[in-house]
Amino acid sequence: MSITRRTFSALGLAAATGIFALPALAQDRPAPFDNAADVQIALVRYLSTGDFFQAYLAGVESQAKALGVDLRVLDSRQDAALQADMVDQAIALGVDGIIIQHGLTESMKEAAQRAVDAGIKVVAFDVNVENEAIPQIEQSDRDLARLALEQAIEDNGEAWKAAYVYVAGIAPLDRRDETWREFKERYSGIEEVAMFGTLDNPIANSVANQARSVLTANPGIQVVFAPYDEFAKGVKIAVDEAGLSSDIKIYSADISTADISAMREPGSAWVATAATNPAVVGQVSVRALAMMLAGEEPGASVIVPPTLITQAELNDSDIKNMEELSAKMPQFNHADVAMPAWMPNPNE
Amino acid sequence: MADTVIRYGFLALLAALIVFFAFAAPGFASPQSAVFIFQSVAITGILALGVTATLVVGGFDLSIGSVATSAMMAAAYAMVVLEQNALVAVLFCLAIGALVGLVNGIIIVYMRVPDLLATLGMMFLLVGLQRIPTEGRSIATGMTMPDGSTATGTFSPNFLALGRHRLDFFIDNLLPVSVVVLLVLAVLIWFFLEFTRFGRMMYAVGSNEKAAELAGTPVKAYKIWAYVISGVFASIGGILLAARLGRGDIASGNNLLLDSVAAALIGFAVLGAAKPNAFGTAIGALFVGVLLQGLTMMNAPYYTQDFVKGAVLVVALVFTFALSNRAR
Numbered sequence: 165m166s167i168t169r170r171t172f173s174a175l176g177l178a179a180a181t182g183i184f185a186l187p188a189l190a191q192d193r194p195a196p197f198d199n200a201a202d203v204q205i206a207l208v209r210y211l212s213t214g215d216f217f218q219a220y221l222a223g224v225e226s227q228a229k230a231l232g233v234d235l236r237v238l239d240s241r242q243d244a245a246l247q248a249d250m251v252d253q254a255i256a257l258g259v260d261g262i263i264i265q266h267g268l269t270e271s272m273k274e275a276a277q278r279a280v281d282a283g284i285k286v287v288a289f290d291v292n293v294e295n296e297a298i299p300q301i302e303q304s305d306r307d308l309a310r311l312a313l314e315q316a317i318e319d320n321g322e323a324w325k326a327a328y329v330y331v332a333g334i335a336p337l338d339r340r341d342e343t344w345r346e347f348k349e350r351y352s353g354i355e356e357v358a359m360f361g362t363l364d365n366p367i368a369n370s371v372a373n374q375a376r377s378v379l380t381a382n383p384g385i386q387v388v389f390a391p392y393d394e395f396a397k398g399v400k401i402a403v404d405e406a407g408l409s410s411d412i413k414i415y416s417a418d419i420s421t422a423d424i425s426a427m428r429e430p431g432s433a434w435v436a437t438a439a440t441n442p443a444v445v446g447q448v449s450v451r452a453l454a455m456m457l458a459g460e461e462p463g464a465s466v467i468v469p470p471t472l473i474t475q476a477e478l479n480d481s482d483i484k485n486m487e488e489l490s491a492k493m494p495q496f497n498h499a500d501v502a503m504p505a506w507m508p509n510p511n512e
Numbered sequence: 513m514a515d516t517v518i519r520y521g522f523l524a525l526l527a528a529l530i531v532f533f534a535f536a537a538p539g540f541a542s543p544q545s546a547v548f549i550f551q552s553v554a555i556t557g558i559l560a561l562g563v564t565a566t567l568v569v570g571g572f573d574l575s576i577g578s579v580a581t582s583a584m585m586a587a588a589y590a591m592v593v594l595e596q597n598a599l600v601a602v603l604f605c606l607a608i609g610a611l612v613g614l615v616n617g618i619i620i621v622y623m624r625v626p627d628l629l630a631t632l633g634m635m636f637l638l639v640g641l642q643r644i645p646t647e648g649r650s651i652a653t654g655m656t657m658p659d660g661s662t663a664t665g666t667f668s669p670n671f672l673a674l675g676r677h678r679l680d681f682f683i684d685n686l687l688p689v690s691v692v693v694l695l696v697l698a699v700l701i702w703f704f705l706e707f708t709r710f711g712r713m714m715y716a717v718g719s720n721e722k723a724a725e726l727a728g729t730p731v732k733a734y735k736i737w738a739y740v741i742s743g744v745f746a747s748i749g750g751i752l753l754a755a756r757l758g759r760g761d762i763a764s765g766n767n768l769l770l771d772s773v774a775a776a777l778i779g780f781a782v783l784g785a786a787k788p789n790a791f792g793t794a795i796g797a798l799f800v801g802v803l804l805q806g807l808t809m810m811n812a813p814y815y816t817q818d819f820v821k822g823a824v825l826v827v828a829l830v831f832t833f834a835l836s837n838r839a840r
Contacts, residue, residue: 213520213643214762215650331814362814366581369753373552374808380539380548381809395754401756405551405676407685422652485654485662 169448179189193506194405194458196260196324197262200232205453206254210247210266210291215420216442219486220289223510225448230510231454244271251275252319254284261285261453269294285456287466289449290336299456301449303440305336305417308344309391311438311472312415316387319435323353324386327378329395331361340391340417341433357382361395372405379406386412392393393437400426400434409433412437421475421485427475428484440470441490447510453500462502471496518784521831526799533806540809547686553801554690555580555749555756559772560779560793561701562745566627567776567788568705569738570718571620574631576746577769578638579612581761582752585642588651588760591671593663598671605747605754612638613743617736639764651760667758675755690752697745700789712740718788774825775800779830799824 196203201447207224221237228235238254240247254262255278262279264272268293276293279286286293289301313332316324330341348354358378366371371390375398379385388403390396396416397508403412409431416423419439427434445468452462471493477483490497490511498511534541566573571708583605588603612634619630647658653666674689681687705711716724717734725731749768754760778799779785779792800821807817 204529205545213648273599358811360808360814362817364767364814366753366757366761366767367767368757368761369555370767372756373548373804374814376548376552377545377805377808380542380545381537383539397757405688420650420652421655422650422761425653426758485656487662488654 194460196457197231197233197454197506201234203231203233203457204236204257204259205233205261205263206236206238206257207261207263208247208250208267209237209253210242210244210268212239212241215422216418219442220265220446223441223443224450225446226443226456226510227450229449230479230508231450233454240267244268244277246273248275253281255279255282259284259389261287261457262376262451263453264288264291264293264298266451267291267293267324285453287453287456287462289445296464299452299462301445302465302467303336303445304467304470305339307467308341308417308438308440308470309340310347310438311470312391313343313389314388315436315438315472315474316413316415317347318386321353322351323355325355325382325384326387326389326475327358327360327375327382327385327399328356329361329375329388329390329392329399330359331363334363337392343391344391357385367394368397368401372393372401375399375402376405377413379403379408388412388414388433389416390414391417391418393423396434396437397423397426400432401431417470419486419489424478424483424485424489426511428478432475434474434475436474438470438472440468441496441498441499443490444468444497448499448501451507453505454507455502456503458504458506460504466502468499468501515784518831520783522778522781522799522828523795524621525639526802529799529802529806533802537806537809540806542822543663543686544682545805547688547691549798549805550691550694551688553688553695553775553797554688554766555753556771556775556800557694557794557797558697558749558752558774559746559768561697561790562749562796563619563772563775564779564788564790564793565701565705565714565721565741565745566740568711568714568718569735570721571627571735571738572631573614573616573739573742573746574628574769575616575634576742576772577747577765577767578635578642579609579743579746579765579767580750580753580768581640581763582612582642583608583747584659584754584757584763585645585651585750585760587671587754588667589645592651592653592655592760593645593657594667595665598668598674599635599666601671602674602751606744606749609743609745609747609790610740611743612747613740614736616743617739617803620739621732621735635769640756643762646760650762657821667755668822672755675752675757690756693748693752698790698794701741701745702794705790710734715787741800771821772797774821778825778828781828784831786832 238250248269253452280297286298288298360374362370388399390399396414399414412433414434416437419437448468452466455462470473483489563573585599586608587605590596590604619625620627655663677689678685678689714734717731775797776793778796782792782795
């Protein structure tokens with residue numbers, strides 16, 4: 165290798181970051197991660213199709229790779245009984261740790277207890293297995309809704325006519341709904357003139373049909389709060405078709421590459437969304453499990469904080485997809501949660 | 513009396529419904545609102561017209577919903593990943609629809625697999641197949657491909673116009689292209705089934721297959737053609753869906769299937785036909801559209817809409833079977 169100025173600056177950089185990089189060296193990690201190749205963990209999934217779950221899996225994989233542990237993925241594809249069987253399968257495999265990703269309390273509670281009884285460390289993401297030994301990994305749905313609504317207040321003042329998209333009975337949407345109710349109480353100027361919503365597949369198309377009717381029936385709507393990105397996509401289609409893009413602002417939750425391009429269309433009514441990076445949630449799930457394996461305590465509930473993403477920020481930084489979003493908005497790319505000093509950061 | 517009820521009962525119900533909503537829901541009785549209704553049923557209406565063709569020959573096609581979503585993914589894949597133009601994307605989708613229909617037809621006619629089972633299998637196959645090229649991701653510009661590269665193609669403006677452009681019709685920018693496509697296809701298939709020799713032979717195959725065969729009709733060919741028509745119509749529905757959404761969305765299309773089958777079955781009751789017919793299917797789709805539009809404008813939650821949809825279907829089937837049998 166020829167020594168150039170670039171080499172020196174690279175060396176300098178390495179020296180400067182060395183103090184942070186050092187704890188990441190494998191031999192300095194607590195047991196059992198000093199010999200990580202022998203550690204086996206299993207991800208037992210209930211939901212797996214869709215962009216969110218793909219990204220979640222990518223996050224789990226990247227953190228597992230950074231730690232150097234052996235990851236098994238068991239996917240029950242929305243079969244609650246099979247998911248419980250898969251936990252038993254993982255116990256039989258002799259894994260050291262299990263991540264339960266979604267599922268139903270009723271079917272998973274006992275299976276999770278069996279895993280704990282077998283001496284296996286368990287964490288659960290977005291499913292309550294009613295077990296004190298099992299920490300909950302959560303994306304804070306209340307914070308998601310709060311961030312989006314605070315932005316709506318900032319943009320539009322404290323009094324506006326709103327339409328709200330909601331389907332009851334879906335846990336994350338119910339939690340987001342609580343925040344919406346709080347805001348309506350706190351700001352009496354917010355007038356909800358219509359509430360609609362459906363989960364008929366393809367959701368965006370069905371919501372677009374509904375939103376068209378709502379916009380016609382209720383002229384003068386200024387804000388649409390659509391706290392799920394498929395809802396927001398549908399509303400945007402309807403707003404565009406009704407030619408109201410400059411009169412209505414859409415606030416939502418969640419984000420994907422397709423959402424970014426919809427928000428960045430010229431004159432788009434979709435002005436802001438609050439989102440937790442599913443890949444980061446995946447990483448945090450593995451990190452919380454790793455802390456338990458090392459004998460540390462991640463806490464009973466590990467909350468991954470959301471980020472507010474506005475149309476203006478996307479345009480200013482010329483962000484076109486999720487990778488660029490992660491690269492250009494560091495707060496979206498990494499959450500300083502479940503990060504003891506020895507934990508390797510998968511993004512570095 | 514009973515005859516009049518059977519013939520015009522359903523149309524009268526539709527008229528009454530429109531009058532009711534016009535008074536109950538402000539903004540319902542406007543040209544824009546009428547166009548919304550057509551637009552909201554355009555995609556399911558087109559699928560329903562296709563499935564009508566298979567019902568006519570005494571068959572059934574459960575795969576139309578997933579053909580539509582596969583066509584949507586194919587259109588997105590052609591433009592975003594392969595960077596083709598609108599025409600190529602449209603032809604690609606139509607070819608997929610025709611191919612699926614042909615395979616369905618061959619499996620049913622030559623392999624003697626019952627129609628429901630064959631098309632059920634095709635439905636699952638397509639739901640899986642549409643996800644393979646992108647490993648389960650939805651397709652949009654700037655998406656990351658399985659190999660880590662970024663897709664740089666975009667939806668062609670000409671393609672998007674299929675779902676978004678509006679033609680001037682008395683009022684500027686009133687009539688969306690998708691509605692025009694629906695109307696043209698409805699008239700085409702209606703004329704085809706009612707007035708051409710080919711269409712009448714399809715009815716002959718449907719009402720008495722043996723007799724038709726003994727009379728020298730190439731029954732197998734007619735049946736296969738019915739599935740090809742169904743597949744092509746479903747892929748047209750998928751093209752319009754892709755153009756409206758502007759992306760390739762992972763979806764099973766089950767709701768599309770159920771809504772369009774409901775429309776076709778409601779169609780049995782229109783004008784007392786008691787058999788599949790294109791005019792009835794179009795009215796059936798419109799009926800569901802009017803109901804959903806009116807209920808949404810009155811802030812009715814989604815589950816009441818499903819309930820009402822189901823109730824209408826039951827009433828329509830009672831019209832078809834009980835009343836027309838008594839009159840006979």
